[in-house]
Amino acid sequence: MTESPSIAVCPACVAIPTDRVKSAGEARSAQSRRIELSLPTIHCAACISNVEIGLAKLPEIEGARVNLTRKRVTITVKDIPGIETFLIDLLTSWGYPAKVLDSAALDQELVDKAGRDLLARLAVAGFAMMNVMLLSFSVWGGAEGATREMMHWISAAIALPTVAFSGVPFFKNAWTALRVGRLNMDVPISLALILASGVSLMETIEGGEHAYFDAALSLTFFLLLGRYLDHRTRVVARSAAVELAALEVHRAERINADGSRETVPMDALREGDMIAVAAGSRVPVDGVVMEGRSELDPSMLTGETMPEAVEPGTSVIAGMLNLTGALVVRAEGLGEDTLLQQITRLVESAESSKNKYTSLAEKAAAIYAPLVHILSAAAFLFWGFYTGDWRLAVNIAAAVLIITCPCALGLAVPAVLTAASGRLFRNGVLLKEGIALERLAEVDTVVFDKGGTLTTGKPQLLNGATISARDMAVAVAVAQGSVHPMSKAICAFGKAAGFIPAVLNDIVEEPGMGTRAILDGQEVRLGRAVWCGVESHDVEQSASWLRIGTRPPIVLLFEDTMRAETAETIAALLDDGIDVQILSGDVPKPVQDAADKLGVKTWIAEATPADKVAVLKRLADEGHKVLMVGDGLNDAAALAGAYVSISLASAVDASRVSADLILVGDDLSQVVKSLRLARIAKRRILENFTIAAVYNLIAVPIALMGFATPLMAALAMSGSSITVSLNAIRLGRKS
Amino acid sequence: MNILAVLIPISLGLGGVGLLAFFWMLRHNQYDDPDGNANRILSDRYDDSPDGEA
Numbered sequence: 001m002t003e004s005p006s007i008a009v010c011p012a013c014v015a016i017p018t019d020r021v022k023s024a025g026e027a028r029s030a031q032s033r034r035i036e037l038s039l040p041t042i043h044c045a046a047c048i049s050n051v052e053i054g055l056a057k058l059p060e061i062e063g064a065r066v067n068l069t070r071k072r073v074t075i076t077v078k079d080i081p082g083i084e085t086f087l088i089d090l091l092t093s094w095g096y097p098a099k100v101l102d103s104a105a106l107d108q109e110l111v112d113k114a115g116r117d118l119l120a121r122l123a124v125a126g127f128a129m130m131n132v133m134l135l136s137f138s139v140w141g142g143a144e145g146a147t148r149e150m151m152h153w154i155s156a157a158i159a160l161p162t163v164a165f166s167g168v169p170f171f172k173n174a175w176t177a178l179r180v181g182r183l184n185m186d187v188p189i190s191l192a193l194i195l196a197s198g199v200s201l202m203e204t205i206e207g208g209e210h211a212y213f214d215a216a217l218s219l220t221f222f223l224l225l226g227r228y229l230d231h232r233t234r235v236v237a238r239s240a241a242v243e244l245a246a247l248e249v250h251r252a253e254r255i256n257a258d259g260s261r262e263t264v265p266m267d268a269l270r271e272g273d274m275i276a277v278a279a280g281s282r283v284p285v286d287g288v289v290m291e292g293r294s295e296l297d298p299s300m301l302t303g304e305t306m307p308e309a310v311e312p313g314t315s316v317i318a319g320m321l322n323l324t325g326a327l328v329v330r331a332e333g334l335g336e337d338t339l340l341q342q343i344t345r346l347v348e349s350a351e352s353s354k355n356k357y358t359s360l361a362e363k364a365a366a367i368y369a370p371l372v373h374i375l376s377a378a379a380f381l382f383w384g385f386y387t388g389d390w391r392l393a394v395n396i397a398a399a400v401l402i403i404t405c406p407c408a409l410g411l412a413v414p415a416v417l418t419a420a421s422g423r424l425f426r427n428g429v430l431l432k433e434g435i436a437l438e439r440l441a442e443v444d445t446v447v448f449d450k451g452g453t454l455t456t457g458k459p460q461l462l463n464g465a466t467i468s469a470r471d472m473a474v475a476v477a478v479a480q481g482s483v484h485p486m487s488k489a490i491c492a493f494g495k496a497a498g499f500i501p502a503v504l505n506d507i508v509e510e511p512g513m514g515t516r517a518i519l520d521g522q523e524v525r526l527g528r529a530v531w532c533g534v535e536s537h538d539v540e541q542s543a544s545w546l547r548i549g550t551r552p553p554i555v556l557l558f559e560d561t562m563r564a565e566t567a568e569t570i571a572a573l574l575d576d577g578i579d580v581q582i583l584s585g586d587v588p589k590p591v592q593d594a595a596d597k598l599g600v601k602t603w604i605a606e607a608t609p610a611d612k613v614a615v616l617k618r619l620a621d622e623g624h625k626v627l628m629v630g631d632g633l634n635d636a637a638a639l640a641g642a643y644v645s646i647s648l649a650s651a652v653d654a655s656r657v658s659a660d661l662i663l664v665g666d667d668l669s670q671v672v673k674s675l676r677l678a679r680i681a682k683r684r685i686l687e688n689f690t691i692a693a694v695y696n697l698i699a700v701p702i703a704l705m706g707f708a709t710p711l712m713a714a715l716a717m718s719g720s721s722i723t724v725s726l727n728a729i730r731l732g733r734k735s
Numbered sequence: 736m737n738i739l740a741v742l743i744p745i746s747l748g749l750g751g752v753g754l755l756a757f758f759w760m761l762r763h764n765q766y767d768d769p770d771g772n773a774n775r776i777l778s779d780r781y782d783d784s785p786d787g788e789a
Contacts, residue, residue, distance in 0.1 A: 045774040053780070065784065068771035116761055123761075127754045131747060154743060 032062055035075045035084060036101040039091065042071055047096070054094060055087075070239065072101065085263060101242060115231050121166040122224045128162035129217040133714070136214040140711045152204040152211045159213035160197055166220045167193050169227060185365040185410065188372045189223060192216075192401040199398040202391070210395060215402045215713040222721040223410040230414040233421050233434055240430050240664070241656070252284040253277075255328065269331055277327045279511075280483060283320045286339060287329040289313065293512030294325035295484070299451045300632045300652055301339065302585045306542050307485075309512050309528065319633050319652060323484050325511020343609055343636050347658055350613050350641030359435040360685055361413040368409065376400045379704050392706070399708040403699045408720040412688035415728035420681040423732050428665030429674050436660035439644040440675060441682035442625045446573055447616065447638075449630035450584035450594055453648065453668070454566050459485055459542055459558035461493040469499065471554055474519060475546050477501035478526040482515050486544050486558055487526070514544070522549035529553075541589060560590065562597070565669040570598045572672045579624075583607055583615055585634050612638035629671060631655055646671060677731075684731050688724045695720040 042051065048066045051073055055064035060083065063076040073091075077083055084100050091098040132155045139151050170193065173186035196216040203211050254264050255274040269275070269285055277283050279294065295307040298320050307323055310316060316329060317339050358366075376397045384393035417434035424431050431437060448454050464472060476494030479487035480501060494501065504517040504524065514527010525532045525547045532545035532553045542558040573580050582603040584591045591605040604615060616638055619626045628635070628642035631651035639645035640658035647659030648666050656662055663670050699716045702708055760766065775782050 045777040048771065048774060049778050049780055066771060067768045068774055069768045119766075120758060120761060123754060123757050127750055131750060134746075135743075150739075158747075 031079055032076055033079050035077055035087065037073050037075065037087065037091065037098045038101050039066070039071055039073055039096045039098050041096055042066065042068060050094060051091070051096060073098075082263075115228070115235055118169065118224065118228045118231055121169065122221070122228055124162055125166040125217060125221040125224055128158050128166075129214070129221045132158055132214045132217050136710065136714070139211075148209075149204070149207055152200075152213075155211060155213040156201055156204050159217055160201065163193055163197050163216055163220060166224060170223065183365075183369040183373075185361065185369060188369050188401065189219070189405060189410070191373075192398075192405040193220065195394075195398045196402050199394055203395070206391075210399075210710055212398065212402055212710050212713060215710060215717060218714065218717055218721075219402065219405055219407055222407050222717070226411040226414040229411075229418040230434065233414070233418050233431075236425065237421065237430055237432050240425075241432060241662070271331055273331045275329045275331055277322050277329055279322055279324055279326055281322055283316050283318055283322060283327075283329060285318050285329070285331045286316070287331045288315055289327055290330050291328040292325050293510075294327050295323045295512055297321040297323055297485070299457055302632075302634055306587075311512060324482070324509065339633070343633055343654060346609055346613060346637035347640045347654065350637045351658075353617075353641070357435060357439055359413070360438055360682070360689075361409070364409055364689055372401065372404045375404065375700065375704070383706065396703065396706045396708075399706075399713065400700065400703045402713050403703045403708060403716055404696055405717070407717050408688065408692035408695065408724045411721055412692060412724050412728075413685055415725050416681050416684045416688065416731060419728045419730075419732035420677060423677060424661075424674060427670055427673060428663065428667055429670050430662040430664050432660055432662070436644055437678045437681055438685075439625070440627065440661070440678035443578065443627040443644060443675060443678075445579040445581065445619060445624045446627045446629065446671070447581045447583050447619070447642070449628075449632060449635045449638075450582055450591055451560060451586055452631040452650070453629055453635075454562060454570075454582070454594060454598070455560040456563050457650075458561065459489045460561040461489045462557040462559050463555075464490075464493045464497065467554060467556070470502075471546065471548065472497070473499050473502045474504075474524055474548055475526060475556065477504045477519075478507065478515050478517050478524055478546075480507075482509055484515075486542070486556075487515065489558055490526075490544075490556065519548065524548050525553075559593075562594070563668050565667060567598060569669050569672055570600065572669075573675075574599065576672070576675070578675075583612055583638070585609075585612075585632070607634075609634045609637050613641045616641050627671075627675070629668075630659075646674070681731060684727060688727055691723050691727065692720055 039047075039051065042048065048068060051066050052064050055061050055073075055075060060078045060080060061075060062078070064073055066073045075087065077087070088098045088100065135151045135155050139148055143151060167190070170186045170189045173184065174190040177184040177187060193216055196212045196219070200211040200213050200216065203209070252264060252266060252269055253276040254262050254269065255276055256262060261276060266284060274290065275284060275287070282300075283296065289310050289312050291312060293309070293311045295309050296316060297307050298317070300321065301317055301319050308320075310327070316327075319339075379400050380393045380397035382393075383396050384390050387393070414434070417437060420437055421431040421434065451457055467475070472494060475490050476499050479490035479494075482488075502519060504519050507515060507517040509515045510527070510531070512528075513531040514525055516523060516525045516527075518524070526544060529537055529543070529545055532547040534545055534553050537543075537555070539555060539557065542560075544556045544558070545553040546556060547553040570580055579602075580598075580600050582591060582595050582598075582600050584603070584605050585607055586605060588605040591603050595601075595603040604611075607615065612635065616626055616628060620643065625643045628638050628645040629647075630639055630645070631648045633652045633654055635647075636652070636654040636658045639647060639655055644661075645659040646661045646663060647655045649656075649662055649664045650666050651659075651662075661674060695716055699708070699712070702712065765772075
């Protein structure tokens with residue numbers, strides 16, 4: 001840590017005396033640890049100051065540093081139990097909602113090291129390339145004799161160590177491939193680098209004319225650039241995925257034997273633990289309800305939107321949303337038998353049965369690498385036997401390798417993928433892996449989950465208009481007191497229709513049943529059928545009943561509403577000639593309604609997670625390339641097994657992990673946009689391959705005939721690399 | 736042409752200094768938070784650890 005110079009004009013130096021900073025540095029003992037918090041709302045210099053200065057005032061805190069790029073703060077703090085919760089509450093009270101980032105952030109740092117390593121090699125290659133290029137100008141310009149030799153020697157002194165240092169990533173990869181008897185793109189690259197350097201060194205020693213040091217270096221530079229771009233794309237995606245995972249709560253409130261409550265991480269829970277589940281939060285483990293009544297929303301698990309009533313003795317499943325009342329749940333079967341475990345096994349088997357996808361770059365390399373080697377070897381043998389001059393033969397072979405070297409190929413794919421994923425990111429779509437984009441471009445069928453994906457997962461009142469205004473006013477007034485999604489729907493309807501809520505007294509919410517109140521001395525009940533005195537009914541969808549006094553109860557019908565952009569999205573997909581299907585775990589009626597409304601012909605309801613995987617498998621066997629879009633835990637295995645998959649940011653963790661793309665903005669219309677972008681990106685990649693091939697078609701015959709000069713090699717290489725990069729950048733700009 | 740014997744080492748040396756400076760910056764995490772650096776310059780507070788140490 002640098003010392004703060006005592007500049008009088010700097011207020012911070014007065015605020016943070018040097019000795020305090022020093023002692024903080026020394027205090028970094030075993031007693032302190034680092035916490036990384038995600039602060040999504042920080043955005044300016046004032047935010048940085050507020051957080052850092054505010055935290056520095058606390059005695060427990062030894063240091064705090066905001067990273068605005070990643071929207072995080074790293075805090076070195078004394079290891080006190082519960083300090084994380086304290087810090088989160090504190091930062092939230094300052095107006096910066098915070099989330100703890102778990103140990104995944106540590107992996108992130110390792111990844112950074114790899115990026116930094118690449119960047120260092122890239123910098124050395126760039127430095128050396130420019131210097132050698134400048135020196136080469138005099139040779140190209142016609143320097144001869146001693147001057148040319150001097151230029152060659154200086155170039156050699158710069159180029160050889162640089163190739164040895166900067167080429168390491170290629171040499172390593174090539175060696176790994178060769179050892180198992182395979183060829184990859186790095187084999188011709190390594191060979192070209194080594195041969196070019198060796199031949200040029202030989203030429204230099206013998207005072208020859210053709211040294212390819214500049215070409216060898218620009219080759220290294222452009223290829224490393226491609227590698228680095230590739231790496232950046234992945235780091236950005238991974239870091240964003242870590243942020244999303246941090247939003248998931250992995251904590252539970254345990255009730256100890258003495259009645260005290262403690263917030264503990266999920267993996268600290270044991271079978272038989274009592275866990276408190278507040279209204280509005282998710283059930284953390286599978287178990288049995290011991291105390292309390294409530295309604296649970298199982299839509300994330302099964303796709304069903306109808307809430308389930310629970311009371312002491314009912315089994316509950318991890319991931320269900322507790323709607324109305326506080327519950328105490330006894331944890332059971334934390335091991336193999338939980339639903340989550342079953343889903344995890346399904347995900348694993350779906351992943352392993354998936355065919356390995358060969359990326360465009362790999363396909364190109366498979367054709368390209370042998371071709372280059374054969375050409376180069378043929379040139380070597382032909383010129384060797386024809387002229388008997390083996391030095392000339394090696395020279396020509398090296399020229400062929402350098403000119404054909406997949407410089408543009410190495411840049412063609414990463415440059416396009418970087419541009420495309422950058423544009424996706426700005427649109428609120430997170431691309432986890434570059435090659436998923438290539439698969440996305442081939443999609444001919446899109447399968448949607450319904451609840452939470454096509455729909456908002458929130459109910460809407462259907463028959464509000466058929467109920468008398470007076471009764472609606474009462475319903476709105478009763479509903480105001482509750483956070484239940486159906487009550488909220490009634491309030492939303494009442495607000496939109498302009499009802500003035502009736503005046504009620506003694507509003508009481510009965511967890512798991514409904515809400516009751518007193519209107520002019522009569523009891524009003526809004527809630528479940530049985531509780532309102534309805535003995536039997538034939539309503540098949542989500543419904544609530546309103547009973548005013550002794551009058552017969554009135555039924556209120558609800559339906560999960562479509563997202564605003566759903567209809568438009570489906571229409572656009574159908575327009576593009578893509579088959580759309582709905583695959584839901586919900587009961588048939590709402591699924592059919594949704595399919596009819598959206599004009600979707602194929603739909604399947606009441607599908608279990610295993611059914612979903614089977615349906616996708618069948619589609620794949622029929623030769624379809626399927627894009628799966630889903631959000632629930634029941635979709636996780638299907639997402640993993642699909643050709644390519646998209647999940648939503650509001651989805652459960654398991655689904656986000658399985659999916660290839662995540663809609664960070666929860667905007668379904670991005671499905672179409674991403675699909676179109678993927679198609680453009682694929683076209684750009686193929687264009688780039690064509691450009692590279694055209695360059696080779698012109699340059700290779702010249703090299704084979706032995707007319708190639710270092711100047712031509714340099715021009716061809718830079719020319720193709722720049723054209724390819726510009727073609728890729730076009731993708732990022734056009735909106 | 737003797738001037739080349741002076742100028743080439745000088746240009747290489749200057750380039751090398753730039754390269755070393757870049758390495759030093761990389762080693763000290765100065766590329767980890769470009770947005771933060773752009774904003775911190777606006778603040779009157781002295782940044783006592785530009786290398787991002789907490």
